[in-house]
Amino acid sequence: MIKVNLGGCSSFVKDAEYKEYVDKALAAFDTLENENGAGNDFLGWKHLPSQTPDSLVSDCEAIRDEWTAKGVDLVVVIGIGGSYLGAKCAIEALSHSFAKQLSRKDGLEVVFAGHTLSEEYISELMDLMKERNVAAVVISKSGTTTEPAVAFRLVKQYIEEKYGTTEAAGRIVAVTDAKKGALRSLATQEGYRTFVIEDNVGGRFSVLTPVGILPIVLAGFDMKAMLRGAAEMEKACAVRSGENPAVEYAAMRNLLYDAGKTVEILVSYNPKLQYLGEWWKQLYGESEGKDGKGIFPASVTFTTDLHSMGQYIQEGRRMLMETVVTVEKSNRSTIINNDPQNLDGLNFLSGKHVEECNAMAELGTRLAHIDGGVPQLQVSIEKIDEYNLGGLFYFFEKACGISGYILGVNPFNQPGVEAYKKNMFALLGKPGYEEQAKALQERLK
Ligand code: PA5
Numbered sequence: 001m002i003k004v005n006l007g008g009c010s011s012f013v014k015d016a017e018y019k020e021y022v023d024k025a026l027a028a029f030d031t032l033e034n035e036n037g038a039g040n041d042f043l044g045w046k047h048l049p050s051q052t053p054d055s056l057v058s059d060c061e062a063i064r065d066e067w068t069a070k071g072v073d074l075v076v077v078i079g080i081g082g083s084y085l086g087a088k089c090a091i092e093a094l095s096h097s098f099a100k101q102l103s104r105k106d107g108l109e110v111v112f113a114g115h116t117l118s119e120e121y122i123s124e125l126m127d128l129m130k131e132r133n134v135a136a137v138v139i140s141k142s143g144t145t146t147e148p149a150v151a152f153r154l155v156k157q158y159i160e161e162k163y164g165t166t167e168a169a170g171r172i173v174a175v176t177d178a179k180k181g182a183l184r185s186l187a188t189q190e191g192y193r194t195f196v197i198e199d200n201v202g203g204r205f206s207v208l209t210p211v212g213i214l215p216i217v218l219a220g221f222d223m224k225a226m227l228r229g230a231a232e233m234e235k236a237c238a239v240r241s242g243e244n245p246a247v248e249y250a251a252m253r254n255l256l257y258d259a260g261k262t263v264e265i266l267v268s269y270n271p272k273l274q275y276l277g278e279w280w281k282q283l284y285g286e287s288e289g290k291d292g293k294g295i296f297p298a299s300v301t302f303t304t305d306l307h308s309m310g311q312y313i314q315e316g317r318r319m320l321m322e323t324v325v326t327v328e329k330s331n332r333s334t335i336i337n338n339d340p341q342n343l344d345g346l347n348f349l350s351g352k353h354v355e356e357c358n359a360m361a362e363l364g365t366r367l368a369h370i371d372g373g374v375p376q377l378q379v380s381i382e383k384i385d386e387y388n389l390g391g392l393f394y395f396f397e398k399a400c401g402i403s404g405y406i407l408g409v410n411p412f413n414q415p416g417v418e419a420y421k422k423n424m425f426a427l428l429g430k431p432g433y434e435e436q437a438k439a440l441q442e443r444l445k
Helices: 015-034 044-051 054-069 085-094 119-131 146-163 165-170 182-190 210-218 223-236 245-258 271-288 310-315 354-371 386-407 415-428 434-444
Strands: 003-005 074-078 110-113 134-140 172-176 193-196 263-268 296-301 320-327 376-381
Touching: 003 245, 015 245, 015 386, 044 223, 044 386, 054 193, 054 210, 054 223, 074 119, 074 146, 074 210, 085 110, 085 210, 085 271, 085 386, 110 119, 110 146, 119 146, 134 146, 134 210, 146 165, 146 182, 146 415, 165 172, 165 182, 172 182, 172 210, 193 210, 210 223, 223 386, 245 263, 245 320, 245 376, 245 386, 263 271, 271 296, 271 320, 271 386, 310 354, 320 354, 354 376, 376 386, 415 434
Parallel strands: 074 110, 074 134, 134 172, 172 193, 263 296, 263 320, 320 376
Antiparallel strands: 003 376
């Protein structure tokens, strides 16, 4: 289902070099499979697709049906980072581009909060909540992350004031650790329904846990198909072979990185995949960017960004590689009409599908960028649907684990994320941070 094509790298690397990196990737694959590498207590994501029971999806569907029957028409999903980006990516990819304007719903309307501390954003969300029949899902593995905790405090208060505390308890679901964290204690005390994020699954690898499953189901999408697609890739990526797509991708990107291509751009040609780029950036950025190492992950949506970033990619500093996510078939069909006057000179396109133009733009751009010195990796899916997205999620996760081990880092921790939090707590006057606050104030004078 997912195909990796490395043909666009052939003019940049020698066969013998690639073989050497495939060997490195296979050694990293063994470490991942044998679970004897750094961070090996965070490998629970590896078998999620094949081991997630249908009953978990059915439980989420039951909540969707219950809320729908109650008239709920807006679900606020609160989370940040790995507790947000996977669901956001899937819902954006699967929804009609103009669902809002058409009032078209696949399921309940899902909006996100807790991924920002912008006062305007949360205030404007409150404006929306006032007009709608609201429920909320709060997602935090640690249960202590500031951004979602602040948003949840406000959303909870609003729901309780509007519906009363007993009804509010039925309109709020928490997804968090089985035992630890403030959110777990709060959920127990308030009597919320909860779903568990297992200890051995890190945030950015959690899209196929209730973190992703619940919002995706609430939005009306077929999570069982997504898990089937992921399970298919779990099988394909478990084969110890140089033809394993995760091994191929991990080997080539590390070879290019060692050859000076320190920035990888994830490219798609469909705006629906913009958040795939955001999810992928977190996955690879947080997994690999440590110990002074790591490919810097960036993303663009073409052809839009060819009119902004195209110049740099074609002719700027040559530290770039591109990974193009190709979608082979469009889900929709629109044919360019013939215009007898042909004032725009576009009759050479008459009778062609718009997607054919997109495909030729993709091909032409890939060749131009190769000529400009940007190696091209290509990851193809048949179409944008639940099944293929599930496969893509799993493929990138498995390749990330392999890639991180080739690089020589622990791909499953994120120690660097704490630095900003400590400063923010100190500056906001959190008890226990007095010394750090004093030191920061000195620096800010
Ligand atoms: O990947 C990660 O671990 C992070 O991005 C977390 O998902 C993010 O910080 C949110 O954490 P939590 O779910 O504990 O609120």
